[in-house]
Amino acid sequence: MTTRATLICLGLLAGTGCLPAQQLRRAVAAADVLLIGKVVRVIPAKDHVLYKIDIEEVLRGTVGNSATKSLGVVSTKRVSEHNKPVPAKRMLLCLHDIRAAAQQLGLPEAFGPYFKMSGHPGSAVVLDGDRDPRLTFTRTLVASQQGKSPRAIAEELFAVALKGDPRVRIEAAQTLAERSVLAGYLTQIHLSGLLSRAAGETDDIPYKIALATVCAERKEPALIPTLCISAEHVGDEAFLKALGRFARFIHREDAAQALQPHIARAKGKTKDRLILALGATSTEAALSTLLDMQKTSDHRAAVEAALRIHGSPRATAAVAKKTAKTTTGR
Known part of the structure; x- marks a missing residue:
């Protein structure tokens, strides 16, 4: 699996719902x-x-x-x-x-x-006329396969991802994120538009994550600070896990360092949320920080949850030890 595909799995498919998401783009590619x-x-x-x-x-x-x-x-x-x-x-x-x-x-x-x-969800579409956005999206994908200019395809997908019908906008963003050639035609103006839209989205979390994933694939420097601000208004666990994984993808082992200034400034629920994102980086630096916070922080419930999300053997052992000590203390 490529790095790009790996990020898609970690970011877009991180527990965003119990129902299978539409996969029209995959059905089109495979049919x-x-x-x-x-x-x-x-x-x-x-x-x-x-x-x-x-x-x-x-x-x-x-x-x-x-x-x-x-x-x-x-x-x-x-x-x-x-x-x-x-x-x-x-x-x-x-x-x-x-x-x-x-x-x-x-x-x-x-x-x-x-x-x-096709076995892919959403690959049999009852059409709402010739301008059904799912048909238009499919025609764009077919045109890409048949040699239409990648720049033109990227522009079409960008427009759909930014302002398109809710039935296709997530898949338009996913297509840009999955196809590096297309994403390469996105300018800083495009990325700023996607990031601004992602920052403002508070209801459709899979959409928010999809837009952010495109920016992460291009390693947009403003992505992590912007999403940390979003954590003031969005406490969805899938989003917070994606934030941590985006930080890891962009900053590698320095992901914890990128998040720590935002955690230090945050208060209340926002701090709890960013601590969860820290756990989702799954880095050694994050683990060290969380283990220190486990001893001293007033946000111990968030730290415990972040250690569970981190998932390393040391993190798991730390949670188990804390649980055992609490139980014995009773």
Whole structure:
């Protein structure tokens, strides 16, 4: 896994919710065929359900020949799937070719060629017209694959990430963060816009983290100070963990040093929150600071939580020792 992908996993996927996030961009990248179509017939079979799809437009890939106007999508019964075609609805579908397997299953040729749905959440989209933002986002990704200027693609994704529809703005930011070539076209003006938007977001925490991740990937110097100020208003644990991990990514072993001035100035709940972020850096310097604070700080509950987040053997042992001493003292 690359450093960039690692940061995405640590920052964006750090416990931001129990439901699977939309992964349309991954479905687009992996699909054999992307198309707009409508379910015109549903045919139950022994172990499968067959959906006959009339094709309106193929965005990418090959379905058959120029005369192919429909295809079949196979859904396996008794298997939980994130996405299934919805009858009579105009849909964006991300499909995988199973023509060879269809012959072995003995599926009727009249309803082929056969495909299956992508397993990625959000990859079967009931469209709200031609300007549906999820369709526009998909067209941008397809254009990128087909050779459109990376600079132009980066501009489009930046606009969506900054001011786009809530259904796609997180994925637009994630795409910029995951693709270094595109992120490389972001100027300081772009980064300042993303950072300002991230700083002001207090409700949609996954969105806040996604915007901050783009800035972290570019090692924006103002990111950590700005997010430390945000901690006054945002106490979400996923955000605080991301802050610590961003500090580690940008400053490496000096992450604790980057956070300590902000911790020293903070008071009350804000100080507690920044202590949690310190634990999330998982650095040796952070551990030393937390162990000292465990003995003297008035914010001992936050320190204990930060040690748990740090997760190193020494941090875990320190928490266990403190718990045992407290229990014995009773």
